[in-house]
Amino acid sequence: MECLRNDVKFSVIIPVYNGKEYLFECIESVIKQTYTNFELIIIDDGSTDGAGEICDHFADLDERIKVIHQTNKGLISARKTGLDNANGEYVIFVDADDWIEKNELEIIARYLNGNNVDMIEFGFWKYYKDDLVDERVCDLKCGQYIGTDIWNAILHCIYNKPCFALPISYSLCCKAIKSDIIKDILHKIDMRITIGEDAIITFALLHEINDMLVIHESLYHYRVNCNSMIHGEKNDKNYSLFREQLIKLHDFYQESNDIEYMNYISLQQACWQDGNNIIRNFIIPTIHDKKVVLFGKGVFSNNLQRVCNSEGIEINAIIDSEDVYRIRKLNFDIVFIAITISGVVDKAINILIENGVSKNKIKYITFDMLG
Numbered sequence: 001m002e003c004l005r006n007d008v009k010f011s012v013i014i015p016v017y018n019g020k021e022y023l024f025e026c027i028e029s030v031i032k033q034t035y036t037n038f039e040l041i042i043i044d045d046g047s048t049d050g051a052g053e054i055c056d057h058f059a060d061l062d063e064r065i066k067v068i069h070q071t072n073k074g075l076i077s078a079r080k081t082g083l084d085n086a087n088g089e090y091v092i093f094v095d096a097d098d099w100i101e102k103n104e105l106e107i108i109a110r111y112l113n114g115n116n117v118d119m120i121e122f123g124f125w126k127y128y129k130d131d132l133v134d135e136r137v138c139d140l141k142c143g144q145y146i147g148t149d150i151w152n153a154i155l156h157c158i159y160n161k162p163c164f165a166l167p168i169s170y171s172l173c174c175k176a177i178k179s180d181i182i183k184d185i186l187h188k189i190d191m192r193i194t195i196g197e198d199a200i201i202t203f204a205l206l207h208e209i210n211d212m213l214v215i216h217e218s219l220y221h222y223r224v225n226c227n228s229m230i231h232g233e234k235n236d237k238n239y240s241l242f243r244e245q246l247i248k249l250h251d252f253y254q255e256s257n258d259i260e261y262m263n264y265i266s267l268q269q270a271c272w273q274d275g276n277n278i279i280r281n282f283i284i285p286t287i288h289d290k291k292v293v294l295f296g297k298g299v300f301s302n303n304l305q306r307v308c309n310s311e312g313i314e315i316n317a318i319i320d321s322e323d324v325y326r327i328r329k330l331n332f333d334i335v336f337i338a339i340t341i342s343g344v345v346d347k348a349i350n351i352l353i354e355n356g357v358s359k360n361k362i363k364y365i366t367f368d369m370l371g
Contacts, residue, residue: 011088015078029099046072118209123218139167296338337364
């Protein structure tokens with residue numbers, strides 16, 4: 001790693017909508033950074049639980065913090081507001097229920113010494129109900145990718161994995177991005193989108209950047225929280241908005257004659273023609289004509305229930321770790337674990353086996369299995 005570059009200024013942007021439970025931890029993880037040349041911009045997007053007052057409290061204590069209050073307009077709008085007020089050379093996004101390593105900015109600044117890249121991609125830890133379940137790093141090798149090397153490396157990974165999964169994280173929170181680039185991109189994104197925002201922005205980023213540095217240090221702590229600002233309501237209208245944005249990207253890159261990128265966006269359109277494509281293609285064939293019990297009561301479970309209802313598949317019961325004891329009295333062919341995080345799935349399997357469920361009756365699918 002290079003020597004510390006002290007002259008680079010970061011703009012750290014935290015959109016906040018309620019969620020005061022984790023807000024102290026989030027903000028403190030930023031203001032206690034070992035690297036001090038940064039500004040922290042907090043956008044209170046119409047919070048009603050006192051989160052806005054917490055933000056103001058921190059701003060009174062630290063002159064590097066700027067708090068902007070606005071009526072509730074959603075995540076993309078809040079991020080745009082933050083970018084409009086950002087003066088740093090690089091932007092770091094942090095979600096209000098997550099936190100970052102105390103030396104995240106220092107590590108990035110060291111890599112930027114002699115590497116004036118458009119974007120740095122780093123790893124993250126994932127937590128479920130405050131339990132660490134996984135660590136994720138980019139599938140690409142560490143190092144700098146320039147020009148066509150970016151897409152050559154990405155496409156090589158995509159075409160050698162099922163479901164055409166990107167080898168880097170969709171999340172903007174695992175990236176340090178040059179301000180002028182992300183500002184230009186974000187102002188082209190439809191503010192009404194409430195699902196897949198980061199995916200859309202990442203697709204555009206990968207086309208617009210000229211170079212990218214991949215590091216395998218994990219610097220971000222991501223808390224899976226279904227009530228988070230980043231988890232929009234998954235209904236047909238919101239899926240339609242997501243697909244519309246993909247089509248716009250496709251048409252734009254078609255005009256620029258970028259065939260490889262256009263083809264990838266086409267693949268993504270195909271995957272999102274139905275927002276529940278994974279459920280219909282991978283899960284429904286497994287549970288069709290079976291007596292099914294679902295383990296899990298989160299967002300994925302809700303989507304699975306909705307698709308099952310539309311397909312005429314009856315769910316006998318829905319349980320989780322709190323009431324798993326009920327499984328002993330239920331009649332079923334399959335227990336489907338409606339969770340997609342591999343570490344949590346492993347725990348669920350053990351819980352079910354401990355409660356008398358035969359392992360051959362337990363079915364599941366994780367995003368790792370898909371790509």
